[in-house]
Amino acid sequence: MENRTHTADVAAGETATVAGWVHEIRDLGGIAFLILRDRTGKLQIKFEKDEMDEDLVETGLDVHRESVVTVTGAVEEEPRAPTGLEMVPDSLDVLAGADPELPLDPSGKVDAELPTRLDNRTLDLRKPEVKAIFEIRSEILRSVREYFRSVGSTEINTPKIVATGTEGGTELFPITYFGQEAFMNQSPQLFKQLMVGSGLERVFEIGPIFRAEEHNTPRHLNEATMIDFESAFVDHHEAMDVCEGTLKAAYEGVAENCAEELELLGYDDFAVPEDDFPRLTYEEAIERVNATGELDEQLVWGDDLPTEAEKALGSDVGGHYFITDWPSEIKPFYIQDYDDDPQLSKGFDLMHPRMELVSGGQREHRYDELVAGFEQQGLDPEQFDYYTRMFRYGMPPHAGWAYGVERLVMTMLDLDNIREAVLFPRDRQRLSP
Amino acid sequence: MENRTHTADVAAGETATVAGWVHEIRDLGGIAFLILRDRTGKLQIKFEKDEMDEDLVETGLDVHRESVVTVTGAVEEEPRAPTGLEMVPDSLDVLAGADPELPLDPSGKVDAELPTRLDNRTLDLRKPEVKAIFEIRSEILRSVREYFRSVGSTEINTPKIVATGTEGGTELFPITYFGQEAFMNQSPQLFKQLMVGSGLERVFEIGPIFRAEEHNTPRHLNEATMIDFESAFVDHHEAMDVCEGTLKAAYEGVAENCAEELELLGYDDFAVPEDDFPRLTYEEAIERVNATGELDEQLVWGDDLPTEAEKALGSDVGGHYFITDWPSEIKPFYIQDYDDDPQLSKGFDLMHPRMELVSGGQREHRYDELVAGFEQQGLDPEQFDYYTRMFRYGMPPHAGWAYGVERLVMTMLDLDNIREAVLFPRDRQRLSP
Numbered sequence: 001m002e003n004r005t006h007t008a009d010v011a012a013g014e015t016a017t018v019a020g021w022v023h024e025i026r027d028l029g030g031i032a033f034l035i036l037r038d039r040t041g042k043l044q045i046k047f048e049k050d051e052m053d054e055d056l057v058e059t060g061l062d063v064h065r066e067s068v069v070t071v072t073g074a075v076e077e078e079p080r081a082p083t084g085l086e087m088v089p090d091s092l093d094v095l096a097g098a099d100p101e102l103p104l105d106p107s108g109k110v111d112a113e114l115p116t117r118l119d120n121r122t123l124d125l126r127k128p129e130v131k132a133i134f135e136i137r138s139e140i141l142r143s144v145r146e147y148f149r150s151v152g153s154t155e156i157n158t159p160k161i162v163a164t165g166t167e168g169g170t171e172l173f174p175i176t177y178f179g180q181e182a183f184m185n186q187s188p189q190l191f192k193q194l195m196v197g198s199g200l201e202r203v204f205e206i207g208p209i210f211r212a213e214e215h216n217t218p219r220h221l222n223e224a225t226m227i228d229f230e231s232a233f234v235d236h237h238e239a240m241d242v243c244e245g246t247l248k249a250a251y252e253g254v255a256e257n258c259a260e261e262l263e264l265l266g267y268d269d270f271a272v273p274e275d276d277f278p279r280l281t282y283e284e285a286i287e288r289v290n291a292t293g294e295l296d297e298q299l300v301w302g303d304d305l306p307t308e309a310e311k312a313l314g315s316d317v318g319g320h321y322f323i324t325d326w327p328s329e330i331k332p333f334y335i336q337d338y339d340d341d342p343q344l345s346k347g348f349d350l351m352h353p354r355m356e357l358v359s360g361g362q363r364e365h366r367y368d369e370l371v372a373g374f375e376q377q378g379l380d381p382e383q384f385d386y387y388t389r390m391f392r393y394g395m396p397p398h399a400g401w402a403y404g405v406e407r408l409v410m411t412m413l414d415l416d417n418i419r420e421a422v423l424f425p426r427d428r429q430r431l432s433p
Numbered sequence: 434m435e436n437r438t439h440t441a442d443v444a445a446g447e448t449a450t451v452a453g454w455v456h457e458i459r460d461l462g463g464i465a466f467l468i469l470r471d472r473t474g475k476l477q478i479k480f481e482k483d484e485m486d487e488d489l490v491e492t493g494l495d496v497h498r499e500s501v502v503t504v505t506g507a508v509e510e511e512p513r514a515p516t517g518l519e520m521v522p523d524s525l526d527v528l529a530g531a532d533p534e535l536p537l538d539p540s541g542k543v544d545a546e547l548p549t550r551l552d553n554r555t556l557d558l559r560k561p562e563v564k565a566i567f568e569i570r571s572e573i574l575r576s577v578r579e580y581f582r583s584v585g586s587t588e589i590n591t592p593k594i595v596a597t598g599t600e601g602g603t604e605l606f607p608i609t610y611f612g613q614e615a616f617m618n619q620s621p622q623l624f625k626q627l628m629v630g631s632g633l634e635r636v637f638e639i640g641p642i643f644r645a646e647e648h649n650t651p652r653h654l655n656e657a658t659m660i661d662f663e664s665a666f667v668d669h670h671e672a673m674d675v676c677e678g679t680l681k682a683a684y685e686g687v688a689e690n691c692a693e694e695l696e697l698l699g700y701d702d703f704a705v706p707e708d709d710f711p712r713l714t715y716e717e718a719i720e721r722v723n724a725t726g727e728l729d730e731q732l733v734w735g736d737d738l739p740t741e742a743e744k745a746l747g748s749d750v751g752g753h754y755f756i757t758d759w760p761s762e763i764k765p766f767y768i769q770d771y772d773d774d775p776q777l778s779k780g781f782d783l784m785h786p787r788m789e790l791v792s793g794g795q796r797e798h799r800y801d802e803l804v805a806g807f808e809q810q811g812l813d814p815e816q817f818d819y820y821t822r823m824f825r826y827g828m829p830p831h832a833g834w835a836y837g838v839e840r841l842v843m844t845m846l847d848l849d850n851i852r853e854a855v856l857f858p859r860d861r862q863r864l865s866p
Contacts, residue, residue, distance in 0.1 A: 004666060019666050021827055039634040066827040096798055098827040122823040125631030134633065138588040145575070155571040157658045157838075159857045160593065160641050161606070161617070163865040173594070173608050175617065178645070178861050184594070184608065184617070191857060194866065198558030200567065201472040207640060208593050212611070225590045233437060233452050365529055386866035390555040394454055394499040394531040405590075424592045424624060428611050432596040433627065433819035 004070065008040035012077040012085055018043055019070040019095070021126060022063055023107060032061050033086075036071060037126070044078070044086040045071055052089075059092055066098040066106060066123070114419060121423055121433065132261035133420065136254050137409050141206060143253025144227060147246050148204040153229065156203045158191035160184055160210070164383050171212035184210035187402065189334065190387045192230040193363060197395040202231040206405070216428060218417040219355055221406060223426035229360075230400030236346040236362035237279075239399035240322055243350055243358055244277050247320065250408060265413060273320055277350070280317075281325040289313050304330050307355075314353030324348045333373030335361040350403070352411040360401020367391040437503065441473035445510040445518055451476055452503040452528070454559065455496055456540060465494050466519075469504060470559070477511070477519040478504055485522075492525055499531040499539060499559070547852060554856060554866065565694035566853065569687050570842050574639060576686025577660060580679050581637040586662065589636045591624035593617055593643070597816050604645035617643035620835065622767065623820045625663040626796060630828040635664040639838070649861060651850040652788055654839060656859035663833030669779040669795035670712075672832035673755055676783055676791055677710050680753065683841060698846060706753055710783070713750075714758040722746050735760050740788075747786030757781045766806030768794040783836070785844040793834025800824040 005016040020038030034045040047057050063069060073089040103119070104112050106126035117124040125131050145155070162185045165172040172183040188205050195203045209226045229242060251272040254262070262270045280288065286299040286309075294312035299305070305313070305323075324347075328337045331347035338344045350358035364370045370391055374381040381388055409421035419425040424433055438449040453471030467478040480490050496502060506522040536552070537545050539559035550557040558564050578588070595618045598605045605616040621638050628636045642659045662675060684705040687695070695703045713721065719732040719742075727745035732738070738746070738756075757780075761770045764780035771777045783791035797803045803824055807814040814821055842854035852858040857866055 019829070037632075039632055068827045068829040095830055096824075096828050099825045102826055119819070120823070120826075122627045122630045122828075123826055125628070125633060128632065131632035134589065135587055141588050142578070142582065145578070149575065154568055155574050156567070156856060157641070159656055159859055161643065161656050161859050161864065173610060175606050175608050177606060177864055178647075180864060182864055191866075194555045195558070195856070197555045199470075199472055199561065199564035200558060208590070210594065214611075223592055223594050386552070390553070391529075392532045393535055393553075393556055394501045395529050395555075396452070396501040397528055423589060423628070426592055426594050431594065431610055431613060431615055433624075 006040040007036065007038050007043040007083075010043060010075045010085060010087070012075055015072065015074050015090075016087070017070060017072040018087065020068070021106075022065050022067045022069055022098075024065065025061060025063075027061060032057075034060050034063075034069075034071075036069065039131070041083065043083065044081040045073070045089050045092075046078075046086045047089070056089060056092060059094065060089065063094055064098045064100050066102060066126070067094055068096040068098075069094050114417060118419060118425060118430065119433070125423075129264050132258075132264045133409065133413060133415070134423065135261050136258050136413065137405065137421065139253050139257050140250045140405065140408060140412070143249045143257075144246055145204070145206070146253075147249035148229065151202070151242055151245070153202045153204045153231070154200045156192065156195055156200070156205050157207065158185075158188040158195075158205060160208065171214075173210050173212045186211050187226065188228045189402070190384070192228055192400065193334070193395075193398065194387065194390055196230050196232040196398045196400075197390055197393075201233070201396075204229045214428060218419075219407065219410070221404075221418055221422065221425055221427060224422070225405040226402050227405060227408075228400070228402045230363075230398060232396040232398045234399050235397070236324070236348055236360070236399045239360055239362070239401055240279065240324075240348055240350070243360060243401050243403075244320075244322075247350070247357075247408070248273055251412065254412065267413075275319070277320045277322055278317060279322040279324050279348075282323055282327065283325070285313060285323045288316060292316050302327050302329065310351065310355060311353075314351060314355075317351075318353065320353075320357075321351050322348050323351060331361065333377040333379070334363050334370070336364045336369075346399075348401075350401070352407075354411055355407065357407050357411065358401050358403040360399065362397070362399040365391065365395045365397050367395075439473040440469065440471050440476040440516075443476060443508045443518060443520070445508050448505065448507050448523075449520070450503060450505040451520065453501070454539075455498050455500045455502055455531075457498065458494055458496075460494060465490075467493050467496075467502075467504075469502065472564070474516065476516065477514040478506070478522050478525075479511075479519045480522070489522060489525060492527065493522065496527055497531045497533050499535060499556070500527055501529040501531075502527050547850060551852060551858060551863065552866070558856075562697050565691075565697045566842065566846060566848070567856065568694050569691050569846065570838065570854065572686050572690050573683045573838065573841060573845070576682045576690075577679055578637075578639070579686075580682035581662065584635070584675055584678070586635045586637045586664070587633045589625065589628055589633070589638050590640065591618075591621040591628075591638060593641065604647070606643050606645045619644050620659065621661045622835070623817070625661050625833060626767070626828075626831065627820065627823055629663050629665040629831045629833075630823055630826075634666070634829075637662045647861060651852075652840065652843070654837075654851055654855065654858055654860060657855070658838040659835050660838060660841075661833070661835045663796075663831060665829040665831045667832050668830070669757070669781055669793070669832045672793055672795070672834055673712065673757075673781055673783075676793060676834050676836075677753075677755075680783070680790075680841070681706055684845065687845065700846075708752070710753045710755055711750060712755040712757050712781075715756055715760065716758070718746060718756045721749060725749050735762065737763050743784065743788060744786075747784060747788075750784075751786065753786075753790075754784050755781050756784060764794065766810040766812070767796050767803070769797045769802075779832075781834075783834070785840075787844055788840065790840050790844065791834050791836040793832065795830070795832040798824065798828045798830050800828075 004019045023035040023037035026033045032047040073087040078086040104123040175182045292312045328345040331345045335347040347361035406421040437452045456468040456470035459466045465480040506520040511519040537556040725745045759780045761778040764778045768780040780794035839854040
């Protein structure tokens with residue numbers, strides 16, 4: 001098997017062995033074609049019934065669609081074949097037969113609803129345009145990590161089983177951990193902060209987070225992959241610079257390395273964001289939302305932005321933008337407030353015109369203020385002693401942010417549902433596969 | 434803060450701003466030195482008491498060790514300084530004061546036991562030789578991913594919340610998932626197999642796994658980071674080639690990019706494994722173990738290798754090696770057996786002289802044989818229908834493997850305890866921080 005050639009690499013005049021799935025069989029009578037598909041593309045295999053071994057013809061043409069076969073034969077030029085090449089088989093082996101009835105049609109000729117697709121992801125990902133989403137996702141992760149390294153960040157892995165959650169408000173999934181109560185972590189927030197106070201100074205993590213929120217929307221998941229960044233000795237505006245750089249690096253990576261996938265998905269106008277993202281203060285943002293006249297009720301200072309407001313503002317701005325200087329009350333306790341105006345926090349969000357992508361901010365690094373923040377949030381600082389204690393041993397000023405990979409994929413590729421951006425989504429209804 | 438210069442980058446004749454931790458203060462009377470430490474190294478700050486502003490001297494010399502400060506001043510050559518440079522401060526700000534008493538001494542002058550270190554990881558990682566371990570770990574992840582991409586693998590993320598575990602024998606942590614019983618996944622095994630049957634064909638994942646095993650040893654964790662690889666159209670020997678390539682890529686990456694860290698850790702003889710790793714069959718392995726005479730009791734065919742056997746064989750072979758062709762009974766149901774000898778499986782392990790690193794094998798891709806395997810293992814195939822069903826729709830022959838990042842770091846750096854290779858270990862006793 002190691003000697004197989006990908007269909008994209010076969011050349012006329014050579015004998016090759018290819019392996020893949022039976023995409024289609026077209027029987028025209030005296031001549032028939034088997035279209036073999038592998039991850040790189042397709043190849044037409046020609047059966048001239050009268051001129052070939054009967055067993056070979058029978059095996060090749062009786063096989064069910066989506067069976068796995070390997071074929072050895074001469075590759076010839078054939079202008080009428082979709083790739084300009086076809087193979088005349090010397091031998092064909094069925095490595096794994098497929099049932100005649102499939103729950104999903106990988107050729108895409110029969111549409112399937114999302115739940116059916118998710119139940120049958122193996123078959124669903126045989127559709128090149130579905131596979132393309134996950135090749136792009138993989139490239140996003142690669143280019144984001146490369147960018148992180150270019151700005152001197154160290155990759156870390158923090159625990160997903162924790163004794164206490166990061167925030168009070170968000171729901172946690174409880175675990176039984178050797179007889180103790182524990183939880184699945186909803187964010188690496190506290191751990192990455194502990195690491196910027198260590199010798200590492202600047203860290204990133206890409207890993208799963210778990211949120212027991214009872215959402216049921218096209219843009220929420222109960223398990224997601226989070227891109228986390230945190231750095232000592234930067235403020236929130238410098239953290240925004242890195243955030244913007246990361247996002248642009250993801251778009252650039254995809255533009256450079258996923259041309260085929262973008263074409264398959266029909267993006268002939270895929271654009272890497274070039275300009276600096278506008279940074280609106282929260283106050284400017286609500287004024288601008290109100291000015292659009294899209295909302296039934298005007299926003300007042302202190303309101304969180306409802307979905308309609310995000311949409312109105314997004315179409316008004318027309319691209320990615322930041323909202324800065326949020327009311328302290330809306331932001332978590334670990335975000336630092338302005339000393340000269342404690343009602344205002346140094347929290348920020350990065351927005352895509354469709355939705356919020358990133359949440360971040362300058363963090364509170366002063367022990368007394370941090371502990372007071374826990375109490376204001378209704379959390380018991382004692383429970384977080386492992387975290388707060390380190391702030392008494394020299395915790396530098398720091399800032400950071402996090403965004404969900406799925407929302408990045410979803411907004412980049414304009415997908416309708418976030419579940420299209422994750423292989424095996426987890427939501428209130430879906431726990432399997 | 435954005436204008437700070439790392440201590441490694443300051444140059445004589447310039448005025449610079451540096452920021453970091455107060456590593457040490459040496460007061461010699463008329464002259465005193467503050468040693469500032471950041472992630473790149475250290476810098477000596479000179480205080481000539483009679484010639485400098487009194488407030489500046491007081492602030493600089495009264496600050497507690499491990500406080501965070503920023504200093505601006507002229508950098509001068511000073512042959513007696515450890516780096517050949519020193520700074521004469523114009524200004525010094527204390528960004529975060531540290532308590533006078535620390536639970537751990539980051540200068541390393543006072544030894545600390547591992548539990549104390551793990552309770553105070555923030556301080557522990559200020560020791561350059563501890564930080565070095567995690568810089569190396571980060572580089573291992575980078576070079577492993579780069580290698581995976583060079584052999585055409587797509588990065589995937591599979592769910593950590595699952596309805597059923599991968600294997601019967603290994604213990605699972607139960608979760609309450611919106612009123613349903615669920616578990617934290619002990620391995621991406623089944624999901625990565627589902628993906629090689631999709632259009633992706635060859636995939637990798639680096640992510641957390643969770644095992645509720647009641648181990649209490651220096652080489653087991655209850656949460657670990659796993660490197661998983663799986664590929665369609667390869668057999669177990671080809672999967673071993675990729676495994677060997679991945680491991681060598683990790684060593685090469687570290688050798689090339691972590692010279693300073695290796696030096697800090699005292700490895701002047703860090704060697705990248707060059708030769709092909711020997712591939713012993715299980716039968717050869719037990720014969721060789723028995724021949725060492727190290728074991729009280731001779732091994733017989735069918736025995737698993739106890740720790741002493743691994744050690745005896747490891748020191749006999751003297752480097753990494755594979756053990757292939759294990760008895761089917763010892764290996765999980767999803768490993769394929771040899772058709773001509775069903776007692777023998779196509780499972781393999783990659784061994785470091787100290788311990789097992791990798792478990793892998795050719796997988797059973799035939800539906801009927803797979804379902805029979807579930808039953809032999811005492812598992813109900815119905816419960817795994819989401820997985821087995823896909824084997825009826827054209828599942829190619831495939832093979833793969835997994836290894837733990839922590840064991841790789843531990844063996845590469847010759848660490849005594851696996852807990853030294855993970856920032857925040859999870860074991861039966863340790864759930865926090």
